[in-house]
Structure formats: structure tokens, C-alpha cells
Amino acid sequence: MNDPENPDLSWGELTPQDSDFFDRDTSNILSDFTWNLHNSSDHPNLSDFTPTVAITTKLHPNLPSTSSCSSSAAVSLAVTEVSTSTNNPSATTSSSSEDPAENSTASAVKTPPETPKKEKKKAQKRIRQQRFAFMTKSDVDNLEDGYRWRKYGQKAVKNSPFPRSYYRCTNTRCTVKKRVERSSEDPSIVITTYEGQHCHQTIGFPRGGILTAHDPHNYTSHHHHLPPPLPNSYYYQELLHQLHRDNNTPSPRLPQSSTATAPTVVSNPSEEGLLGDIVPPTMRNL
DNA sequence: CGTTTTTGACCAGCGC
DNA sequence: GCGCTGGTCAAAAACG
Numbered sequence: 001m002n003d004p005e006n007p008d009l010s011w012g013e014l015t016p017q018d019s020d021f022f023d024r025d026t027s028n029i030l031s032d033f034t035w036n037l038h039n040s041s042d043h044p045n046l047s048d049f050t051p052t053v054a055i056t057t058k059l060h061p062n063l064p065s066t067s068s069c070s071s072s073a074a075v076s077l078a079v080t081e082v083s084t085s086t087n088n089p090s091a092t093t094s095s096s097s098e099d100p101a102e103n104s105t106a107s108a109v110k111t112p113p114e115t116p117k118k119e120k121k122k123a124q125k126r127i128r129q130q131r132f133a134f135m136t137k138s139d140v141d142n143l144e145d146g147y148r149w150r151k152y153g154q155k156a157v158k159n160s161p162f163p164r165s166y167y168r169c170t171n172t173r174c175t176v177k178k179r180v181e182r183s184s185e186d187p188s189i190v191i192t193t194y195e196g197q198h199c200h201q202t203i204g205f206p207r208g209g210i211l212t213a214h215d216p217h218n219y220t221s222h223h224h225h226l227p228p229p230l231p232n233s234y235y236y237q238e239l240l241h242q243l244h245r246d247n248n249t250p251s252p253r254l255p256q257s258s259t260a261t262a263p264t265v266v267s268n269p270s271e272e273g274l275l276g277d278i279v280p281p282t283m284r285n286l
Numbered sequence: 287c288g289t290t291t292t293t294g295a296c297c298a299g300c301g302c
Numbered sequence: 303g304c305g306c307t308g309g310t311c312a313a314a315a316a317c318g
Contacts (some may be wrong), residue, residue: 152289
């Protein structure tokens with residue numbers, strides 16, 4: 001990997017050319033995350049937050065055109081480069097070399113006798129979609145975000161005593177995945193990484209309000225960059241309250257399954273240049 | 287009994 | 303080529 005100490009970096013470098021995500025100014029970016037931080041004085045309770053958004057997203061040039069979530073993907077960042085990974089090895093935007101989809105030619109040429117299982121796996125070459133990583137200080141590993149997830153794997157992580165869990169959205173037509181792991185340096189921090197974008201509404205939180213992807217006030221789907229679902233945290237809850245105050249609607253309540261405190265957001269040291277534009281100066285690196 | 291979690295096996299990519 | 307690592311599969315177990 002590019003950086004054994006930080007596997008996420010292997011997703012490749014996110015450059016401004018990769019996306020118009022960074023073309024917009026900071027407030028716009030944050031607003032895409034429903035996090036308007038520029039006026040923190042309106043949120044005295046948030047004043048000491050170090051809002052977090054370690055955005056380690058990268059665009060994948062090979063978003064499958066056959067995605068069952070194509071309707072939603074149509075508003076995703078990478079949709080302009082739609083192609084299938086298996087039959088379009090010459091996909092344009094070359095990202096990092098780790099992208100297996102771009103090396104599919106070789107595997108297509110050699111045809112060793114394979115079991116159906118292997119053939120199936122070959123056909124399912126990994127397709128990287130845009131990712132968003134959140135670091136949240138919480139005792140709870142699996143933060144409520146309004147979606148239902150099914151765990152499909154768990155792996156020990158190098159240089160970390162904590163395993164990494166892999167989840168898929170339980171919606172059969174949704175290909176969103178997320179990884180959850182704890183920071184080895186600060187076990188109180190949960191690192192949640194979302195990959196892909198939901199093509200359906202949330203199921204709502206078990207207790208309290210329901211968030212929908214079509215509510216422009218809390219999910220900004222009118223933007224072409226849907227943020228991932230946010231973990232329930234004090235910070236997020238405050239934002240929800242504020243949003244609904246502004247909208248004169250009752251505030252939804254997040255479930256109390258998490259003891260999450262203010263999210264400690266962390267930037268990726270190697271991406272400091274990028275994140276430096278969108279994170280408060282109080283952000284610290286892990 | 288349907289759904290979810292667990293967990294060992296497998297595969298691909300990367301560095302040496 | 304080999305070993306390491308991350309990511310996924312899938313059967314079995316656990317759960318509700």
C-alpha cells in the first residue's frame with residue numbers, strides 16, 4: 001500500500017482535478033454536508049467542536065453503468081465517467097494504480113480453469129466509489145445514521161489492536177458500503193468510512209425523527225454531491241435542531257444508542273493541503 | 287424461520 | 303515470485 005500506516009491513503013490522491021468538489025468554496029462544501037460552520041456563534045454549544053470531516057474521498061473512473069442505483073448515481077460526482085470495470089479497461093481518469101478495474105485486461109486475457117466461484121469474483125472486480133471518512137468520538141462503534149447495515153466482514157488491521165468491520169446497506173438495490181474501525185491512537189475515536197451513495201431514503205432513526213435524502217434542508221440532494229449519512233453525534237443533533245428551527249418544524253431526535261460526543265474530526269496528514277481549506281484551524285491531526 | 291453476525295478462506299494489489 | 307495486507311465471500315452460527 002502507499003502508506004502502511006494509513007491504508008486509506010491507498011485510495012489515491014484526491015486532486016482538485018478529480019472533482020469539482022473542491023471547486024467550490026469552503027462554505028459550500030460544508031453546506032453539502034449540512035454543516036454550515038461559518039457562523040459558529042449561532043451555535044454556542046458547538047463552539048468547542050472540532051468538526052471533522054476527514055474527507056478521503058476519491059472519484060472512481062469506473063462507476064458501473066449498470067448500477068442499480070443509477071438514478072441516484074446520476075447526481076454523483078463520478079457519473080460523468082460511467083463505464084463498467086470489466087469491459088472498459090481504458091477508462092479515462094486514471095487514478096491510483098491500486099484500481100483493479102483498470103487492470104482487467106490482463107485478467108481477461110489469461111483464462112485459467114476457474115471455479116464458478118472464482119469467475120464470479122473476477123466479474124465482481126472492485127469498483128471504488130467516492131468515499132467519505134468521518135471520525136467521531138464515541139463509545140459506540142456502529143453509529144446510527146438512518147440506514148440499515150449488514151455486516152459482511154471483519155478484519156484485523158495492521159498496527160491497530162482494533163478490528164475493522166465492513167458493512168453493506170441492507171437495501172438490495174443499494175451498493176453503499178461502510179467501514180468502521182477505531183483509531184489505534186485514540187480508541188475513543190470511531191472512524192467511519194462510507195463508500196458510494198444511497199439510492200433510497202433512510203429508514204429513519206429508531207427513535208424520533210426521520211431523515212430523508214429528499215429533504216433539501218438536511219440532505220442537500222439538490223447538490224450534485226450527496227454527503228454520506230452523518231453519524232449521530234451531539235454535533236449532528238445540534239445541526240438538526242437548528243435546521244428544524246429554521247424551518248419551523250419539529251426537531252427530530254437522534255437515537256440515544258450512542259454516547260457520541262462532539263465529533264473529533266481529524267484530517268489526513270497527507271491531505272492537509274486539501275483539508276486545510278475546509279477544516280477549521282482547530283482541527284488536529286492524528 | 288428469516289435475518290444478521292461471525293469467521294475462516296480466498297482473491298487482488300502492492301512492495302520487495 | 304513471494305509475502306503481506308485489505309477487501310470480500312459464503313457457510314455456519316446466533317439472534318429475534
